[in-house]
Amino acid sequence: MNLRTLYKHYLSELTSIYPDSEAKTLVMWIFEAHLSVSRKDILNNSPIGIIPESLEKAFTRLIAGEPIQYVLGEAPFYGRFFHVAPGVLIPRNETEELVQLIVQKHKGKVKILDLGTGSGCIAITLALECAKAEVTAIDISDDALAIAKHNAETLNAKLNFVKKDILQADLQLGTFDLMVSNPPYVLERERSLMQKNVLEHEPQLALFVPDSDPLRFYKAIAKHARENLKSNGYLYFEINEAFGVEVVEQMKLEGFSDIQIYQDINGKDRIVYGKKTELDKSTKPE
Numbered sequence: 001m002n003l004r005t006l007y008k009h010y011l012s013e014l015t016s017i018y019p020d021s022e023a024k025t026l027v028m029w030i031f032e033a034h035l036s037v038s039r040k041d042i043l044n045n046s047p048i049g050i051i052p053e054s055l056e057k058a059f060t061r062l063i064a065g066e067p068i069q070y071v072l073g074e075a076p077f078y079g080r081f082f083h084v085a086p087g088v089l090i091p092r093n094e095t096e097e098l099v100q101l102i103v104q105k106h107k108g109k110v111k112i113l114d115l116g117t118g119s120g121c122i123a124i125t126l127a128l129e130c131a132k133a134e135v136t137a138i139d140i141s142d143d144a145l146a147i148a149k150h151n152a153e154t155l156n157a158k159l160n161f162v163k164k165d166i167l168q169a170d171l172q173l174g175t176f177d178l179m180v181s182n183p184p185y186v187l188e189r190e191r192s193l194m195q196k197n198v199l200e201h202e203p204q205l206a207l208f209v210p211d212s213d214p215l216r217f218y219k220a221i222a223k224h225a226r227e228n229l230k231s232n233g234y235l236y237f238e239i240n241e242a243f244g245v246e247v248v249e250q251m252k253l254e255g256f257s258d259i260q261i262y263q264d265i266n267g268k269d270r271i272v273y274g275k276k277t278e279l280d281k282s283t284k285p286e
Ligand code: GLN
Pocket: 092, 182, 183, 184, 185, 186, 198, 206, 207, 208
């Protein structure tokens, strides 16, 4: 067997589920990961002895529709590679915009809580990019926490990870200057709009909320923020593009001001953030 023959074989199978150009890239990526070959070697049609088992396994996962990031075990986020596996959502470009906004606006000493950290991409990036930040990250999933801790170690970031359910009444984690979350926000009725490889392989727990309660996590987090953010502290959310106004209203109800809706690079309402209003001492009860 030589490389070109194997390449053509994998490619012809993969084009049944991916567009041609995407299939070519995917085959090249698993070749590079498991054979340490470059495009040049393939063009040269170098012979390969035995096909490594790891390559065959990677191909089997790809042909079953698994996202390439899980197959390779890593995904890029804000200039670094994060380990990802089916227990965590694959980081999205929109979330890099959320991180960028925070990095630009909060340069000083800031105590941060990330709620529903998944792979840890938000929390770890903030810990590394905001030099004086002290970051805590929570998640309900043991799998996610294990992956996030692994990423923090590999990337040399120091932060605290705690197992907590966002929906519990009191997190008992003390106070923070900034809270951030990319909680589950896809509605059950939006399933039909989603790609098969997302639906069938990414964790449902991290994606979906019931149609009857789209703001379930936003309500709980805004309440935590009201109770545990310091005065003039900030709350940042990634949101479902269809619920910008509703998230703003929820934040107003919990006493936030200067609330902004920020559009992502695709022009979709994607981030909502606001400031916890300082208590007006004149109206404070005796
Ligand atoms: N943006 C993700 C998607 O569309 C969803 C992320 C989330 O639910 N927080 O797949």
